[in-house]
Amino acid sequence: MAGGGFATASNGVEFEAKITPIVIISCIMAATGGLMFGYDVGVSGGVTAMPDFLKKFFPVVHRKVEAGADRDSNYCKYDNQGLQLFTSSLYLAGLTATFFASYTTRTLGRRPTMLIAGVFFIIGVILNAAAHNLAMLIAGRILLGCGVGFANQAVPLFLSEIAPTKIRGGLNILFQLNVTIGILFANLVNYGTAKIKGGWGWRLSLGLAGVPALLLTVGALLVTETPNSLVERGRLDEGKAVLRKIRGTDNVEPEFADLLEASRLAKEVKHPFRNLLQRRNRPQLVIAVALQIFQQCTGINAIMFYAPVLFSTLGFGSDASLYSAVVTGAVNVLSTLVSIYSVDKVGRRVLLLEAGVQMFFSQVVIAVILGIKVTDHSQNLSKGFAILVVVMICTYVAAFAWSWGPLGWLIPSETFPLETRSAGQSVTVCVNLLFTFIIAQAFLSMLCHFKFGIFLFFSSWVLVMSFFVMFLLPETKNIPIEEMTERVWKKHWFWARFMDDHHDDQVFSGVNGKKSNGKSNGFDPSTRL
Numbered sequence: 001m002a003g004g005g006f007a008t009a010s011n012g013v014e015f016e017a018k019i020t021p022i023v024i025i026s027c028i029m030a031a032t033g034g035l036m037f038g039y040d041v042g043v044s045g046g047v048t049a050m051p052d053f054l055k056k057f058f059p060v061v062h063r064k065v066e067a068g069a070d071r072d073s074n075y076c077k078y079d080n081q082g083l084q085l086f087t088s089s090l091y092l093a094g095l096t097a098t099f100f101a102s103y104t105t106r107t108l109g110r111r112p113t114m115l116i117a118g119v120f121f122i123i124g125v126i127l128n129a130a131a132h133n134l135a136m137l138i139a140g141r142i143l144l145g146c147g148v149g150f151a152n153q154a155v156p157l158f159l160s161e162i163a164p165t166k167i168r169g170g171l172n173i174l175f176q177l178n179v180t181i182g183i184l185f186a187n188l189v190n191y192g193t194a195k196i197k198g199g200w201g202w203r204l205s206l207g208l209a210g211v212p213a214l215l216l217t218v219g220a221l222l223v224t225e226t227p228n229s230l231v232e233r234g235r236l237d238e239g240k241a242v243l244r245k246i247r248g249t250d251n252v253e254p255e256f257a258d259l260l261e262a263s264r265l266a267k268e269v270k271h272p273f274r275n276l277l278q279r280r281n282r283p284q285l286v287i288a289v290a291l292q293i294f295q296q297c298t299g300i301n302a303i304m305f306y307a308p309v310l311f312s313t314l315g316f317g318s319d320a321s322l323y324s325a326v327v328t329g330a331v332n333v334l335s336t337l338v339s340i341y342s343v344d345k346v347g348r349r350v351l352l353l354e355a356g357v358q359m360f361f362s363q364v365v366i367a368v369i370l371g372i373k374v375t376d377h378s379q380n381l382s383k384g385f386a387i388l389v390v391v392m393i394c395t396y397v398a399a400f401a402w403s404w405g406p407l408g409w410l411i412p413s414e415t416f417p418l419e420t421r422s423a424g425q426s427v428t429v430c431v432n433l434l435f436t437f438i439i440a441q442a443f444l445s446m447l448c449h450f451k452f453g454i455f456l457f458f459s460s461w462v463l464v465m466s467f468f469v470m471f472l473l474p475e476t477k478n479i480p481i482e483e484m485t486e487r488v489w490k491k492h493w494f495w496a497r498f499m500d501d502h503h504d505d506q507v508f509s510g511v512n513g514k515k516s517n518g519k520s521n522g523f524d525p526s527t528r529l
């Protein structure tokens with residue numbers, strides 16, 4: 001990483017770049033985009049565990065919960081498709097919106113796309129907080145989901161483009177840090193609002209999402225468009241002026257030239273999604289998709305969405321359930337800091353492999369305790385065991401938070417070459433939201449059918465993904481993006497075979513199907529995003 005006021009350029013040259021106020025405002029943008037996403041992730045579980053909310057929208061579930069384990073299995077109290085839809089609809093909408101967002105980020109720019117996200121969020125929050133029937137509630141969640149789709153596409157791209165290279169990786173994880181802060185904030189709010197007697201606590205929980213939503217909207221109005229986006233849309237003079245402003249220097253010619261070149265190369269790619277499917281892009285595509293699937297199959301969102309419900313299933317009182325959710329939320333935030341600190345020192349693979357062992361171990365312990373202590377119709381989880389379960393859940397969350405949480409996003413963002421980066425980002429977000437949706441929709445039913453075995457199910461996935469990391473995930477620590485092909489992919493025992501330039505279909509075909517050798521076109525990722 002470059003030091004001082006310089007950032008490393010694609011060709012190894014250093015560009016002059018100061019950390020200007022505008023870059024700092026960008027960090028705040030990252031905060032609000034991430035906070036919003038995190039708040040939505042965290043809020044639904046606590047609300048779902050509130051009796052007044054259940055009574056109003058899901059009376060069937062409310063009756064089951066009230067009746068206790070006498071009627072239904074402990075593990076099945078919350079098994080209701082509608083209830084799961086309340087959580088999951090957001091992700092389904094989000095993944096659909098990602099495709100539109102990919103279009104607007106390209107044609108309208110990053111800034112208007114963030115603004116669209118903010119507006120979706122605000123309307124969604126209003127519908128949710130004012131909901132007097134299930135339709136309004138779900139419609140609100142769908143609009144929030146559209147916001148997530150637009151924000152998760154535009155904000156990370158905006159950040160990568162506005163940040164000097166030397167702080168780009170850090171900013172990327174900062175986004176994740178803010179997701180975890182959003183989750184914690186939502187858990188804290190739920191803890192407070194659950195105590196409100198008038199039956200409107202859930203409205204406050206859902207309504208307070210308006211705070212990050214407003215911040216994101218105002219932020220989007222205040223910040224500048226990125227130079228990359230301006231150049232991409234032919235507004236060259238404006239692009240150069242903005243570059244001067246954000247870098248805090250008039251000496252931007254080298255970076256601007258690089259940007260023009262990158263944009264020219266990117267424009268040559270007429271079908272970014274088709275390009276993504278070409279053989280030589282296979283390693284990045286497989287890894288990006290696999291990482292998203294694996295990230296969700298760790299089972300993290302079973303905890304993030306449903307921790308209060310899960311704890312209540314285990315026999316914790318509703319206060320203790322929410323309190324425990326706050327504890328796991330705090331562990332999530334603190335452990336993400338560990339990742340920011342260590343990711344460029346110990347590397348991605350070490351974090352992922354260590355976390356694999358830790359997650360596997362804690363999930364198996366949880367399954368064993370529950371298997372012995374919590375049966376369908378009785379639960380005798382003593383205080384000691386209850387605390388052990390919480391400690392094990394925290395052990396598990398900590399491991400996730402310094403590995404799969406941030407790295408699931410970081411690694412795809414640093415491995416795609418420019419020609420496929422935007423399309424790659426869409427696919428990444430989309431697959432992530434798809435699997436988030438599946439877990440959100442299925443978890444409570446899975447808990448009902450698998451019972452304690454659900455934790456063994458997720459732990460088997462952890463085993464599979466750890467083997468994947470061990471054999472198929474190359475280390476990308478401290479490797480400049482533009483050198484990934486030469487230094488990572490071409491040297492990898494397995495992926496190197498896809499990098500063979502002689503295959504016709506591996507060679508980039510530019511405009512009008514023109515073939516060229518990888519060097520003078522997008523295959524030489526002279527990239528700066």
Ligand code: BGC
Pocket residue numbers: 041176179180183295300301304332404405406408432436
């Ligand atoms: C995941 C989310 C998850 C969060 C938990 C993120 O990286 O994509 O699905 O809720 O981490 O902190």
